[in-house]
Amino acid sequence: MTTFWAGLDPLFGFVFLGLFSPGPNVILLTTSGARFGFRATLPHLFGVVLGVGIIAALTALGIGALLLAMPVLEAGLRIAAAVWMLWMAWKLWVTAPPSTDTKARPFTFFQAVLFQWVNPKIWAVALAASSAYPSGLPVAAEALRMGLAFSGFNLFVCLFWSGTGAGLRYLLAHPQVWRIFARVMAAVLAAFAVSLVI
Secondary structure, three states, X not given: OHHHHHOOOHHHHHHHHHHHOOOHHHHHHHHXXXXXXXXXXXXXXHHHHHHHHHHHHHHHOOHHHHHHHOHHHHHHHHHXXXXXXXXXXXXXXXXXXXXXXXXXXXXXXXXXXXXXXXXXXXXXXXXXXXXXXXXXXXXXXHHHHHHHHHHHHHHHHHHHHHHHHHHHOOOOOOHHHHHHHHHHHHHHHHHHHHHOOO
């Protein structure tokens, strides 16, 4: 048993814990599962999985180092992320209960992929993983290792949080309970956005 654990890439545990902990993707997927159901959330889920893998691979290729070397670019990314998340938090705050809102739609696959570009948590976890757990592989192989690790573990993380949200759907059927849930999630997302610029 000790040999088994010793043989695992330490990157795996770091990636799992980094992605499983609450952040914008966790909040949005849980809310989407609760609002639209598990099946309707799948395009959003798979978009997150692919987008996170792309960011991790690009970080291993040196994009992350470029961000750190250009404070203006990093600050621009933070501001764009904060504005987008505050807008999503506002939309969530004023959203009607699912039973009365027939116009609302979950994120599309491509929206979820694109969101990862302004998701600061993903950049932070990818940068930390790239610097703390290098493998010594050639650059292209390292990018593949990072991309597959992030996408692979994130698939299970996204399935868990989307499923959790879908499981809460029946508990949130009452409009007042839904409003409380939506506003708590909106407040957490807004707090995360504000933390980016202070």
